[in-house]
Amino acid sequence: MNSYDIVxxxxxxxGLSAAYTLFKRGLDVLVIEAGDEVGGAMRxxxxxxxxxxxxxxxxxxTKDPRMWAEFADLGMTDRLVVSGRAGKxxxxxxxxxxxxxxxxxxxxxxxxxxxxxxxxxILREPFVPRGTSPDESVKSFFSRxxxxxxxxxxxxxxxxxxxxxxxxxMSIKAVFPSLWEAEQRAGSIIKGFLxxxxxxxxxxxxxxxxxxxxxSVTFNFKGGVSEWPKTISRVLGPQRVWKGARATSLHAxxxxxxxxxxxGGQIETxxxxxxxxxxxxxxxxxxxxxxxxxxxxxxxxxRYSSMAVVNLGYxxxxxxxxxxxxxxxxxxxxRRSFLGILWASTLFPPFAPENRVLTxxxxxxxxxxxxxxxxxEELIAQAIADNQAVIGASSEPEVVNxxxxxxxxxxxxxxxxxxxxxxxxxxxxxPGLYFVGSxxxxxxxxxxxxxxVNTADQAAAFLASRTALTTLTD
Numbered sequence: 001m002n003s004y005d006i007v008x009x010x011x012x013x014x015g016l017s018a019a020y021t022l023f024k025r026g027l028d029v030l031v032i033e034a035g036d037e038v039g040g041a042m043r044x045x046x047x048x049x050x051x052x053x054x055x056x057x058x059x060x061x062t063k064d065p066r067m068w069a070e071f072a073d074l075g076m077t078d079r080l081v082v083s084g085r086a087g088k089x090x091x092x093x094x095x096x097x098x099x100x101x102x103x104x105x106x107x108x109x110x111x112x113x114x115x116x117x118x119x120x121x122i123l124r125e126p127f128v129p130r131g132t133s134p135d136e137s138v139k140s141f142f143s144r145x146x147x148x149x150x151x152x153x154x155x156x157x158x159x160x161x162x163x164x165x166x167x168x169x170m171s172i173k174a175v176f177p178s179l180w181e182a183e184q185r186a187g188s189i190i191k192g193f194l195x196x197x198x199x200x201x202x203x204x205x206x207x208x209x210x211x212x213x214x215x216s217v218t219f220n221f222k223g224g225v226s227e228w229p230k231t232i233s234r235v236l237g238p239q240r241v242w243k244g245a246r247a248t249s250l251h252a253x254x255x256x257x258x259x260x261x262x263x264g265g266q267i268e269t270x271x272x273x274x275x276x277x278x279x280x281x282x283x284x285x286x287x288x289x290x291x292x293x294x295x296x297x298x299x300x301x302x303r304y305s306s307m308a309v310v311n312l313g314y315x316x317x318x319x320x321x322x323x324x325x326x327x328x329x330x331x332x333x334x335r336r337s338f339l340g341i342l343w344a345s346t347l348f349p350p351f352a353p354e355n356r357v358l359t360x361x362x363x364x365x366x367x368x369x370x371x372x373x374x375x376x377e378e379l380i381a382q383a384i385a386d387n388q389a390v391i392g393a394s395s396e397p398e399v400v401n402x403x404x405x406x407x408x409x410x411x412x413x414x415x416x417x418x419x420x421x422x423x424x425x426x427x428x429x430x431p432g433l434y435f436v437g438s439x440x441x442x443x444x445x446x447x448x449x450x451x452x453v454n455t456a457d458q459a460a461a462f463l464a465s466r467t468a469l470t471t472l473t474d
Contacts, residue, residue, distance in 0.1 A: 004030045006459055007259055007272040009247045009287065012040030013445055014436045015278030016232040017070075017452030018459070023236055024073070025460050030270065031236065032261055034246040034283070038233045041408070042445070044224025047399055051358055052351040053311040054224045055403035058342060058360050059083075059326075062446045063214040066453070074231050076221065083218040083347045089325030092157050093336065098321070098328040098390060113153045121147030130187040135414060138175055139167035145189060157329035161340045163443060164305040164365035164409045174412035174420075220348050225445065250275065250287050255466075257432065273466065274432040274459045278452065280304070281410060281439045288426070295426040298419035302439050304407035307364035310383035311344075313399030316355040320392030323357055328390060337382050338363050341390055358399075359387055366411065376402050410439035432462055 006022055008015045011033030022029045031038075041056035062068075071077055091098035094113050102108050109119065125145050136144075138159055142151040151167075159167050163175065173180045182192025221227035233241045242263060249260045256273045277284045285299035327342035342360040345352035352358040361383040364370040370379070380402055387393035423435045436455040438448050 001269050001271060002030070003271045004028045005272065005463060006030075006274045006276060007032060007257070007270055008276045008278055009250075009259070010040075010278030010280075010283075010437070011035070011038035011229070011233065011241065011243070012278060012437070012448070013042060013229055014438065014448040014452040014455075015276065016229050016236075017449045018276050018278060018436060018456040019236060019240070020070070020074075020232045021453050021456035022460060023240070025456075027460065027463065029236075029240060030272070031233075031241045032245050032247050032259070032270075033241065033243050034279075036244050037230075038241065038243065039226050039229035040280075041405060042225045042229055043403065044226035045401065046223060047313075047401075049313065049399055050353040051311070051313045051356070051399050052222070052224050052344075052348075053358075053399075053401050054220070054226075054344070054360065055309050055311070055401065056405065056408075057225055057445050058220070058309075058344065059218060059347065060220060060225065060445055061216050061218045063216040064446070064450065065214060067446065067449065074235060076227070076231055079221045079223070079227060081220045081222055081348045081350055083220075084349075086324055087218050087326050087347045091325055091328040092153065093328055093330040093334050093390070094153070096334070096389065100325070114149055118147055118149035118153070122150060126188045126190050128188065130183055135417070136172050136180075137168050137414070138170040138172050141172040141176075141180070141183075142167075145183070152333050153331055156333070157331045157340075160332060160365055160367070161329045161362070163411065164307055164339055164362070165411050165413075166366040169366070169411075169413045171412055171414050171416050174416035218347070220351075222350060224351075247279075247287055250277075250291060252291075252430070273463055274434070276434045276436060276455055276459060278436050280407065280437060282407070284435065284437070291430070292426045295422045298422035299439075301415070301419060303366075303411040303413060305364065305366045305409045305411060306370040307339075307362065307405045307408035308370045308379050309403045309405070310361040310363065310380055311399070311401040312359045312361065312383060312387060312393075312397040313352060314357045314359075314387075314393050314397050316357055318394050318397075319357045319387075320394075321390070323359075323391055327360075332367050336386065337368065338386050339365050341386065356398075357393075359391070359393075361386065364405075364408070370404060370406075372406075376404070379404075409443055410437070412439075432459070432466075434459055 005027040006029045008019045008031045011031050019029045019031045043055040045053040090101045099112055102111050128145050142155045179189055182189050186192035186195055245261050245263045247259050248262050251258055257275045258271050261268050281299045281302040285296045289296040323343040323346050329340040330336045339362040344360050345358040434455050436451050441451045
């Protein structure tokens with residue numbers, strides 16, 4: 001029987017970041033990944049024509065120095081591709097046409113996305129009464145605080161682009177907890193944030209020089225986002241990363257844990273002092289079903305949106321729009337088939353050959369889910385039609401790729417905070433057991449990485465305290 005300090009179930013970026021953090025601390029760690037490759041939805045392809053296609057998550061952004069340090073540790077610094085200034089330019093669809101989102105106050109005052117009445121409505125935010133409901137939908141919260149027009153035209157496409165969700169069903173407490181807390185604390189989002197930094201210092205306290213703030217950097221890797229999890233896996237080595245292995249049961253064993261693992265039909269049992277469950281919520285629910293019915297039920301109730309990602313490569317002469325930004329997101333009121341069309345070759349020029357345009361078309365989501373009966377050919381044809389209508393792409397693309405995700409993005413719907421509380425209760429009742437994943441603390445890759453690192457720190461502290469206790473009692 002194999003024995004480890006910590007076993008991590010799930011080889012997405014949450015699990016791998018936790019495992020790598022523990023590995024650097026000198027702990028004996030094992031990652032159990034059900035798929036044939038690590039990374040979860042972080043998949044990338046390089047085509048014979050020289051296009052780099054991200055088939056799921058496609059962009060990274062951070063200002064966390066610890067992440068940059070990790071890339072240096074992994075030897076990935078020379079693999080980074082940083083987006084230029086054009087990546088700061090964003091577009092939202094309005095009446096079928098992409099309109100740029102201004103990034104300065106004067107531009108915001110002049111923008112065409114929202115009427116003058118809608119802009120003036122924002123100014124009322126500090127005077128809108130505090131909500132009384134114990135929770136509220138994202139749509140209701142923003143409509144009440146800054147007006148339905150701004151919600152519809154500005155907030156909706158952002159929420160749909162990040163979460164592929166339905167704002168009328170998503171919990172404001174779970175999706176934007178800092179905004180919810182600002183209103184609860186000060187009766188207003190604006191007042192809450194303005195007053196957050198005004199805490200008085202103790203009398204006689206010395207003034208400290210604030211650390212310089214890093215700017216957020218948008219980036220990727222030369223081979224696409226999948227380079228990151230694959231590099232971690234390679235550094236850990238095959239003896240610490242079992243691919244094609246599925247954890248089928250988990251139970252307490254002595255003062256630790258035992259997992260039964262199916263490795264392609266070969267059944268093995270592994271023991272560990274601590275376990276980090278970094279699998280998707282639906283897989284985690286099955287794993288803990290016999291351990292805690294309430295936590296299993298909470299995990300099973302987490303919905304995932306269905307999506308398709310279509311990558312299209314064109315000759316530059318085929319596209320009339322300058323494609324001079326991050327891309328275009330579509331508000332649901334536009335009733336389009338896509339959530340967003342991202343301009344990957346503008347963000348990361350090495351991702352397309354010279355004089356070529358590469359777009360990433362995000363389709364589906366909770367409001368317009370990808371149905372099983374929809375064929376790949378139908379979805380590709382729709383994506384091509386959308387590119388023709390929005391950026392003036394003429395004739396057929398030279399490169400086409402589609403990836404379907406039946407369970408794409410975890411949905412933070414009503415009751416999500418309570419579901420997470422059920423996991424917290426299990427973690428407290430069973431020291432050494434931890435849950436981490438895109439369903440907890442944010443869906444973006446950098447947030448999943450950070451939560452994985454933080455979970456690893458907690459697990460390492462638990463093991464250290466247990467070792468210290470054992471030493472004292474011996």
